[in-house]
Amino acid sequence: MPSMLEVSELTHTYPGQQAHTAIGGVSFEVTAGQLTCIVGPSGCGKSTLLRCIASLVTPTAGQVRLRGQPVRGVPEDLAVVFQDYGRSLFPWMSVRGNVEFPLRSRSVPRARRRELALSTLERVGLSGAEDKYPWQLSGGMQQRVAIARALACEPALLLMDEPFASVDAQTRFELEDLLLRVRAEQDTTILLVTHDIDESVYLGDRVLVLSKSPATVLADVAVELGQQRDQIxxxxSELFVRLRGEIARTLRNAPQNRGEGDHDEAGEDEEPGEVDSSGEDRADEPALAGSDSTGSERGSTE
Amino acid sequence: MRNTARALTGILAFLALCEAVGRSGLAPQYYLPPPSLVLTELTRLLGQGDFLLDVLATVLSWVISLGICALVAIPAGLLLGSVPLLRTAVTALIEFLRPVPSVALIPLVVVISAGSPAGKIFLACYAAVWPLLFNTIYAVGQVDEQLLESARAFRVSRAQRLLRIKIPHVVPFVFTGLRLAASTALIVLVSVEMLNPSTGGIGSFIYVASSGAGRMDQVLAGTLVAGVFGYLINAGMAGAQRRWITWAPAGGTA
Structure with missing residues (x-):
């Protein structure tokens, strides 16, 4: 299998008075067609890593290569799905408008745009909703729109930042299966960040386990559960239970990093028996995600 | 439908009350004419060219004021909202200018503009520009980073992000600002017209009717016209906002 993505010695430090190193030298490779899940504790720099790969954040050091080419600027055949659908869909555009939006900047002709949007919406189970507005849809449906928007670009690499963290459990299962189905159809390479160990095992061909910040790769676990997966x-299955245990244990036994940024969780790992897979489920967004680019542009207007 | 009926009932009840008080002899009809007299007088006035010219003068001045106001405040707000350095530089000046009541500037403007409507238009703009300016500045600062990042992830250029993300985001806030500016402009216009009757308009009509002839029925008729005009402006703009800016029901406030 050819290599799709190569990340080598990626490091990112947020500047400022209390400089915070979010990622401390992460290297891994993703082959084409693979669904890789990145799991790690909240605030460990997972989202920063994803943003570095997408060139939304320029890493302090290290390199990202897409199909062997060093990445400079947001790559063309890449799409991102963010956790917060409510803040990433454009409220003044209809569902179809949202899905067509990235196609416009790719200069796809009008008729083809419409066709792509409608067929992609059908694939995510949203036929008939194309003229609705995001605020008229439930959370799960909004995230389907966001997924359709990413898929419509037919990206070679799809990055997903905790895409199912903001929907209820039932919807989450549905969306997970939707992702697996769509992926089987389209053969997209997917890199999905999550803090949910179970989700990472259920979805992934492979799980990369990250440490607390500054994040490093603690383990690279192959998930040989086959292509056909079932929520129940x-x-x-024995393998699933074993893998989730293995990953949870890796996270629990990880040596404490002397990172500058993990004050909020210091000491928590030392209590034996406290951390299980669901213990990782503190659903807050990683502390620094996105806030880096905020400060410069958002002034303090009352 | 039912709400309209209720609102009309309220208005009719109020008019009936006024009529009763007006006819009761509590105050001479000369000072407090009952609505029936006022409405009769209004019907007569609406057939008179002079009165209609006064109404037209106010309406035109209002349209011009609001137009100038929008042309100044919206681009300035976009600029100040996007460039923090500039915003910091002019904040002190704005904070000094804003609390100056525009009515306090009337003598100055009267001297400069004499009887031309330029003076009242200037003052109406001066008063109305602030809510629009502040709403626009605020709205630009409120654009969600996540929205911009989403656009960036789709390789949307900086210029396109302004055009396709920032501007649509700002629209509902600007519209609310415009609504506030519209009522403010009308209030100031009528006030200036009253204090400087040579500029014409409903305000000067009311002033002249009250001072010279002491025609309270005409005063109230003029007031009614101004009130109805103000109501129509606000209702019309609120309706437009509900109809076209469906995604942001609140639209922000000043």
Whole structure:
């Protein structure tokens, strides 16, 4: 399998008085067609890593290569799905407008745009909703729109930043299966960040386990559960249970990093028996995600 | 439909009350004419060229004021909202200018503009520009980083982000600012017209009717016209906002 993505010695430090190193030298490679999940504790720099790969944040050091080419600027055949659908869909555009939006900047002709948007919406189960507005849809449906918007560009690499963290459990299962189905159809390479160990095992061909910030790769776990997965039986299978245990244990036994930024969780790992897979489920967004680019542009207007 | 009926009932009840008080002899009809007299007088006035010219003068001045106001405040707000350095530089000046009541500037403007409507238009703009300016500045600062980042992730250029993300985001806030500016402009226009009757308009009509002839029925008729005009402006703009800016029901406030 050819290499799709190569990340080598990626480091990112947020500047400022209390400089915070979010990522401390992360290297890994993703082959084409693979669904890789990145799991790690909240605030460990997962989202920063994703943003560095997408060139939304320029890493302090290290390199990202897409199909062997060093990445400079947001690559063309890449799409991102963010956690917060409510803040990433454009409220003044209809569902179809949102899905067509990235196609416009790719100069796809009008008729083809419409066709792509409608067929992609159908694939995510939203036929008939194309003329609605995001605020008229439920959270799960809004995230479907965001997924459709990313898929419509037919990206070679799809980055997903905790895409299912803001929907209820039932919807989450549906969306997870939707992702697996769509991925089987389209053969997209996917890199998905999550803080949910179970989700990472259920979805991934492979799980990269990150340490607390500054994040490093603690383990690279192959998930040999096959292509066909089922929310009930897969999660009951011996291999699934073993893998989630293995990943949880890796996270619990990880040596404390002497990072500058993990004051909020210091000491928590030392209590034996406290951390299980659901213990990682503190659903707050990683502390620094996105806030880096905010300060410069958002003034203090009352 | 039912709400309209209720609102009309309220208005009719109020008019009936006024009529009763007016006819009761509590105050001479000369000072407090009952609505029936006022409405009769209004019907007569609406057939008179002079009165209609006064109404037209106010309406035209209002349209011009609001137009100038929008042309100044919206671009300035976009600019100040986007360039923090500039905003910091002019904040002190704005904070000094804003609390100056525009009515306090009337003598100055009267001297400069004499009887031309330029003076009252200037003052109406001066008063109305602030809500629009502040709403626009505020709205630009409120654009969600996540929206901009989403656009960036789709390789949307900086110019396109301004055009396709920032401007649509700002529209509902600007519209609310415009609504506030519209009522403020009308209030100031009528006030200036009253204090400087040589500029014409409903305000001067009311002033002349009250001072010379002491025609309270005409005063109230003029007031009614101004009130109805103000109501129509606000209702019309609120309706437009509900109809076209469906995604942001609140639209922000000043």
């Amino acid at each position: 039986s897969t999660r009951e």
